[in-house]
Amino acid sequence: MADSRQPPVNEGDDTDTGTDAGSSDSDWELTPASDLNLPVGERLRSLSRERGLLDTSVGFLWWSFVRTYMTLYHRLRIVGRERLPLRAPFLLVANHASHLDVMVLASALPRRLRHCVYPIAAGDTFFESPMAASFAAFVLNALPMWRRRAGAHALNQLRERLVGEPCGYILFPEGTRSRTGEMGSFKSGLGMLVAGTGVPVIPCQIEGAFRALSPDRKLPRPRQLYLRIGTPLVFAETRNDRDGWRQIAQDTEAAVVALQSAD
């Protein structure tokens, strides 16, 4: 990544630890936007991009549209909605066979979580051209992951932001859309985001998206879609190293597969 800025660390995290009225921590915390003064193109692609009023409104309109579209055109059925988290941070992961997947997951989220959710999108597909990057950044609120050079640095930046902001990510750990409809194996980068943090990983399984809009199609067919949401997995005790990451990827993959044969 071009910028090495740290994501903002919110000072509000420790309010639950019983701050008494007499404490002297009344200093104002003035934290400028972490993408302040980045040139426009760089800002779009920055992992520390922060949303303003306009982007949020655009995103909200898009989300309302997607919700309606999913209900009317794809008759989306959601099973296990009660397992969705009540607050950030969290990570939604699912099998990936279609561009519809991110819309399915986004439309399952309640409004109160929607503003702090970032889909992690392939940099080479969504962030190469200025037009696509503007759409991905301003409308989808996506953050880029460059597949050919997905370095530990970028993943660490994402990990810090996940806990620090805190926010939620939508992630497809296969790393690409399935070309056959069959789920591929999960990459261990997923583990690098959550190992040892206690951030819940919510396994989700999407059915029907490949038939509705497979990677070789341009327009979606009106097929019914199903989203099954599984029990959150927590990896607070898992070690933040290569073995731990692989373990997390395997466990999550198994959880998603288990949802497939749930009913």
Added chain:
Amino acid sequence: MNERLFGYQHAFDHPVTVWLTVFIVGVLVIAPLCIAIAVWSGRVVEPQRTELRKRYLSWLLLAPLMVIPILLGAFWMMLGVMLLSILCYREYARVTGCFRNRLISLVVVIGMLMMFLAVFDHWYGMFVAAGPLTVVAIAMAALIADEPKGYIQRVALGVLGFMLFGFGLGHLAYFGNSADYRPMVLMLLVGIQMNDVLAYICGKLFGHTKMMPKTSPNKTRGGSLGALVMTTSIVAVIAHYVFEGSGLDHPLRLITLGLIVSVLGQLGDLMLSSIKRDVGIKDTGQLIPGHGGLLDRFDSTLLVAPATFHFIGYFQGIGLDQIPRILTGPG
């Protein structure tokens, strides 16, 4: 249609408008020559030279963007100032971090729109009421998060932002409700920008003692005093021709008007420096090459607009002969 709002054919009705426009065009033509001479004589060396060049090129775009809407009609000026105030608030919000409270930001922007609706409408009562109403609305909106920690900070940042960019710049737009707003607004713009330039030049020529080293290390007493004397005289002379024959056309009052422009212009500058120092950043943005963000250029206007508005309003009123409430009034 309304002549005041859209009457571009009246652009040059007032002689002062003609002079000031000619003056601005003249400065833009002469400035590169001055820079060239300064470079040739060796007074300006490399890092400053590029800086000056960038600044000049930005002015070449900024000046028409500021002057043309004023000449075209009050509607275009009000629209321009409205966009400016929203963009300035955006910059401020990103600098101070108060943009993260989206609800408060939304209330601030709605308050601004309400205020500018009153400006377009020529509804002074609403224009005045929009300020306190928005402040109350911000205090209410900040409650909803149910997080008492930081409540005062959230409210205060929202209120300051609204007051500076909604209320402050709103007064600049409200000048448009006067039939002869063009010479007045151009006089203010020229006065405010000359004040900045003169402070810079005087500071270079006879600036020794730093004025407020902690707030703004580049500002000197010499620069400030020089700008004070020169801007006050310039504004007083222009104002004499703008307000000829009115209650304001009296030496002491004209000089007071000039002093308001110069002193509040410099204070506005220092105010933004304080905000930047408090947050710990250098520029508020990088929208304008050589200047920084929008705020770096329009900081001195923020305080001058309301003060001069009420000073001029006290002696001759603003837009008293114009039809009020042209949009919302009883048909």
